[in-house]
Amino acid sequence: MKGNAKYYNELRGYIEELPIIDCHDHSDVCKPKYIDPVQVVVNGYFTSDIQSASSDRDIQIINDYSLSLEERWPVLKKAWDRTCYTGYAKVTKLVLKKFYNEEDLTLEALKRMKNKLLDLENEKTFKKILDEARIAARIENITEIDYRQIADRSYKLSPYARLTIPLPAYHAVTSYEAVERIASPLGRRITSLDEYIDLCFDIFKAYKDYGAVAFKDQSAYQRSLAYGNPVKAGAEKIFNRFMEDPRRIESYPDGIRPLDDYLFHEFMRMARDLKLPVQIHTGHMAGIRNDIVKTNAVNLTGIIELHRDVRFDLFHANWPYSGELLYLCKNYPNVSIDFCWANIIDPVYCQNMIKQAISSVPHGKIHGYGSDFVGAADRAWAHSVIARDNIAIALSDLVEMEYLTAADAKKIAFDLLFNNANEFFNLKIKV
Numbered sequence: 001m002k003g004n005a006k007y008y009n010e011l012r013g014y015i016e017e018l019p020i021i022d023c024h025d026h027s028d029v030c031k032p033k034y035i036d037p038v039q040v041v042v043n044g045y046f047t048s049d050i051q052s053a054s055s056d057r058d059i060q061i062i063n064d065y066s067l068s069l070e071e072r073w074p075v076l077k078k079a080w081d082r083t084c085y086t087g088y089a090k091v092t093k094l095v096l097k098k099f100y101n102e103e104d105l106t107l108e109a110l111k112r113m114k115n116k117l118l119d120l121e122n123e124k125t126f127k128k129i130l131d132e133a134r135i136a137a138r139i140e141n142i143t144e145i146d147y148r149q150i151a152d153r154s155y156k157l158s159p160y161a162r163l164t165i166p167l168p169a170y171h172a173v174t175s176y177e178a179v180e181r182i183a184s185p186l187g188r189r190i191t192s193l194d195e196y197i198d199l200c201f202d203i204f205k206a207y208k209d210y211g212a213v214a215f216k217d218q219s220a221y222q223r224s225l226a227y228g229n230p231v232k233a234g235a236e237k238i239f240n241r242f243m244e245d246p247r248r249i250e251s252y253p254d255g256i257r258p259l260d261d262y263l264f265h266e267f268m269r270m271a272r273d274l275k276l277p278v279q280i281h282t283g284h285m286a287g288i289r290n291d292i293v294k295t296n297a298v299n300l301t302g303i304i305e306l307h308r309d310v311r312f313d314l315f316h317a318n319w320p321y322s323g324e325l326l327y328l329c330k331n332y333p334n335v336s337i338d339f340c341w342a343n344i345i346d347p348v349y350c351q352n353m354i355k356q357a358i359s360s361v362p363h364g365k366i367h368g369y370g371s372d373f374v375g376a377a378d379r380a381w382a383h384s385v386i387a388r389d390n391i392a393i394a395l396s397d398l399v400e401m402e403y404l405t406a407a408d409a410k411k412i413a414f415d416l417l418f419n420n421a422n423e424f425f426n427l428k429i430k431v
């Protein structure tokens with residue numbers, strides 16, 4: 001992409017050289033080792049656009065690697081032709097050009113790619129790509145971790161990773177078995193809600209001692225962000241019910257709502273005491289066919305008002321509700337805007353919102369980039385290109401309007417891509 005402003009080229013050149021902090025990602029290990037050219041094209045979030053442009057049946061055919069390229073190509077081409085201009089498609093195009101030297105998606109291109117598929121299980125290759133993207137640190141959200149590896153500090157991180165504490169499973173407990181799964185690695189037997197809360201604090205403390213830099217919660221995939229503030233007795237009643245009869249399994253979220261809400265508030269108190277920020281998924285969700293209303297960041301108003309000593313990093317630019325997030329960030333000192341993932345969900349939305357954010361909220365509260373893939377350093381690289389483009393376009397437009405000076409634009413770019421997150425997550429990276 002390219003901006004229209006006279007200052008665009010110079011600013012983009014400056015931004016290209018900046019180190020960046022990847023504010024949100026899910027790379028537990030280096031992966032994948034690609035086994036099929038279509039896997040390079042239809043992967044990560046782009047699968048959703050392809051599905052949205054075709055059908056559930058077609059996406060199965062496209063992803064069936066036992067079929068030949070010739071068999072899958074007509075189905076893929078039809079969907080590609082209907083969705084090749086989205087932000088996700090741009091990621092695929094950048095990957096095709098950079099790593100396979102292919103300008104267009106054709107059957108011939110796919111055949112040529114067959115023998116040079118990237119092996120991203122190779123840590124050296126993976127890290128080299130991150131280095132090309134100048135990624136200095138990555139805030140990683142890994143949900144499947146054996147607690148014992150955190151406690152004895154043997155857990156191995158992917159390159160440049162800084163860990164977050166994955167919250168949802170700790171407050172979405174629906175059964176005795178769910179509690180036991182959390183408690184057993186510590187060799188504890190839980191018999192009351194108080195004991196469970198103590199257990200959670202000990203786990204979170206161990207994560208912090210390991211080096212975790214934030215909490216992370218993505219419960220909005222399953223439940224509304226409108227947390228109530230129930231009394232402890234309501235939470236205890238539900239907890240005691242399934243604990244005294246291990247055969248009882250409650251539904252989520254409706255069956256345990258007061259417990260879920262109560263624990264979430266308890267965990268916010270722990271975040272305050274551990275002095276760690278809380279990253280929360282807001283806005284658009286991965287996959288298709290989910291309910292967007294429940295994920296609007298404005299649902300968090302009560303949480304933000306009450307927990308004033310907790311710093312919240314609200315994700316994905318709350319796409320498509322930019323106005324609500326700008327409001328929250330402007331009005332609450334403990335709210336930051338995080339553009340992770342959003343830069344590829346909707347590049348033009350981000351260009352506009354960055355401009356609006358500069359003119360409405362303190363720019364020191366904006367985090368400009370987060371790749372949000374699982375592995376896939378190739379796509380994280382492409383995502384970083386789009387994020388740099390978006391920021392350069394937004395800021396150079398503001399220079400053209402004489403809203404900012406050229407020097408202001410450079411300073412803001414550095415803050416959005418590096419300084420703000422370095423300070424917010426207390427990463428202490430020197431450049």
Ligand SMILES: [Zn+2]
Nearest residue numbers: 024025026372
């Ligand atoms: Zn994510």
